[in-house]
Amino acid sequence: MRYIHTGPAPARRNDWQTLKSLWPYVWAFRTRVLLAVVCLVIAKVANVLTPIWLKDIVDELGRPPSLLVLPLAALAGYGLARLATSVFGELRDALFARVTQGAIREIAIRVFRHLLSLSMRFHMGRRTGGLARDIERGTKGIGFLLNFTVFNILPTLLEIGMVTGILLWRYEWPFAVLTLGTIAAYVLFTLKVTERRMVYRRTMNALDSQASGKAVDALLNYETVKYFDNEAYESRRYDHDLSRWVDSAVRNQVSLNLLNMGQGVIITAGMTALLWQAAAGVVQGHMTVGDVVLVSAYLTQLYAPLNFLGFVYREIRHALADMERMFDLLGNAQEVADRPDATVLDAREASLAFEHVDFSYEPDRQILHDISFSVPAGGSLAVVGASGAGKSTLSRLLFRFYDPTGGRVLVNGRDVRSYTQASLRAHIGIVPQDTVLFNDTIAYNIAYGRPQASQEEIEAVARAAHIHDFIQSLPKGYDTQVGERGLKLSGGEKQRVAIARALLKSPPILVFDEATSALDTRTERAIQVQLEKIAQGRTTLIIAHRLSTIVHADHILVMEQGRVVEQGTHAGLLAQSGRYARMWQLQQSAPQEPEFHGPRQAPEPV
Known part of the structure; x- marks a missing residue:
């Protein structure tokens, strides 16, 4: 059966929504964030001062030999600036490590808890492998985003502002204009091309999750694959998705190469123009060789991280796309949720009742039709019927994996929706058919x-x-x-x-859903006696195929196509000579499973 998630599909998020979702987890470590920012500013101020000290050293050493004096102050300033850049940069990294890892932990556990809280309908419509990859990529994206935003983008922007100010203060305005113009052209070109490239990344993510989901599905069902000799078939399915992923990955790489070439052209043109202007100033006599060194050092300091900034921006956009898929998981609303006024169920014994319950997994296919029955505390009810009659759906409604589309499920006379799910499920134990x-x-x-x-x-x-x-x-x-x-x-x-x-x-309520179906006859008989002892004093719902296991039930329901067609005790149903009686006769007349007593001994030689 194909289950369709009918909850509202989350709309495509924009980057600001993703960042807004991330911010509370980061701000929870506000002290460390603020201290890291202080260290960042100190490190960048020291880094910007370094070329100024270097200029003074070069100018001092460029004097005639008769006037040459060792520039101790400039050397000391240069050394301290370099040391401060390194020390405060490392302190910034150390302080922010707890922020990054702590935010990743909090988000990951929230997503995990949210996924566990979603209804069975959601999980039956998703691939586990795809979900795992979404969470894995999303958490990695958070680490990348936080580290490179704090350690690259913010420092670079701060440095650009300070360098532009120094160039305006010490030199003519064309230096600052050329610097800002080159940066602006670089950033705009990067933004425009990267936005076009994001479609390839999103396609790659979707295909990667799809391929991973199929691979995990095949590996989890390894025995089934082997039974039907479908290794080649599963490999072809996996390879089909991988081939589509490769196509998107190739397009992504080609567009990356074109982007890098364009960025290189812009940076080279800007650096050449600035050095040309600085060299012209030295020739004209209003700038020194130290000024050329200063401008050159600033260009190196700016364009090295700026060139890296292109990569960082692309990766941040990729990280945002990865985080988008993970945060979208949080956008799936709980189909089955506790009411605000839900109470805690706390009882040593419990009665059970279904009142005119209707249910459908899909609107056009109803599974249960007007089901009504009651089981007193400590009583037992057995449900029998053909496969697909809706028997196991009763236990799913009792556990509140789904809510009925009509009618009520009652425990101790109250609708199960009035209890918290945790307390309700704590009172129910189950032995499922498929363990x-x-x-x-x-x-x-x-x-x-x-x-x-x-x-x-x-x-x-x-x-x-x-x-x-x-x-x-x-x-x-x-x-x-x-x-x-x-x-x-x-x-x-x-x-x-x-x-x-x-x-x-x-628990006070026990559900046996074909609890002994996988056992041999001898073991089943032994366990059946034990189960009957354990069920004494507990409310018991027995879903069974073998009628011999439910003859002692207080009441028996016979279901067919989601409806109760007969009900009564074992003796009463046999007396009716209806469906139950025919099922009993068929099972009694079927060949009994021989008991296994070990290998037969070989006859003694004569």
Whole structure:
């Protein structure tokens, strides 16, 4: 089934929106930011003074030999200026490191929490690999943006202002005009060309996420790929996206080369004009060789970072594009959110009811039609029916993964929407049909039901789930790694881990969604007895295919195409001779699964 995210799609952000979103995380470290700015200003002032001291040294050393005196003051000033530039530059970097890394951490955890808070509909319509790449590129973009804005753009702009002022103060106005004119031409050319190039970057990002998503999807479903011999097919799909990415990357690189050539022409023309004018001033006698050195030093100081500024600007625009995708994730509204007046559910026992519940994943395909039932506290209800009847959707509505499109789901007589989601889910334990485990140890996966549980409690529920002996037989026992999605364990072993996990949570409401479907008949019988003991005193919702596992349920619903077509006790439904009775007869007449007692012994030779 294809689920479509129906929430409002975030509009394309502009750079100011992205920067505005970033600013609160930076300003949270305001003391360090202000101290770093102070160090930045001191370092740049010292850097701008360095050529002035150098000019004085050159002029002093250019005197006739009879008048030549060692320029101690100029040498001392030059040394101190160089030292201050280096020391305060390093202090600035050290102070700002905490700002950058702290902002990245806060944004990353906020995005992560937000993604976890979004509805199942959102996650079923997204590729995990693509999401991971968006977050990875976005956090890297934040580090690049902050570092190069504070360490390159602001210092360069400050230096341009100070150098222009000094040139106007000490020399004729054409020097300042040529300097500013060259910078303006360079910046305008860079902005115009870079804006055109951004379309290539955005396309590259989209294709990169798409290709990564397909690759991760194929790797996560490695077994399925192998089952159907589709390695070549998956490689072709991945290569198709990579080839489109390569086309965009080539266009991006060619446009970059053209940009660099244009920038080189502008900078060379500006430097040549300024040096020509300075040399002419020396020939005419109103400028000294030290003045030429001063102008040349300023040109070097300005145009070296300015040339780098072109790269920085391009990368900052790329970083903003990367951050744009990450911040857009925060723009996805929660489809299922706590009400402002939501209360905390705190009960040792709980009743459960559905009142005229309708539900559809998509507007044109309704899944549930007017479902009504109730389960008293400590009671049990079983739901049976063919695949696609809507059985598992009941548990999703109970957990508030979705909200019903009509009617109400009640716990202890109150709409579940009146409770906080965290407290509601804390009262429900589930053994799902498709058990997916974390790529960690068996102990970790069992303890996920209650992370603070002790080792003794973990082993106790493992015994109840009939998996303790198997775990103990493993070389590393409970510290055995289960692999990606638990692929190192069989289906039955994973399901027993899920049962142990639910038992450890020990909630007042238990949901068994085909809880023993992956078990052999012998193990199923043993665990079924244990589950019945554990379910005593708890409200239990059992979604089952094997009718033999629900004969003792207090009440049974038979669903078909999202509707309740029969309901009653096991004996009552058999007496009705309806759908349930036919299902029972079919399952009873089916060949029973033979129990496995180990390999047959070879006959003794005679």
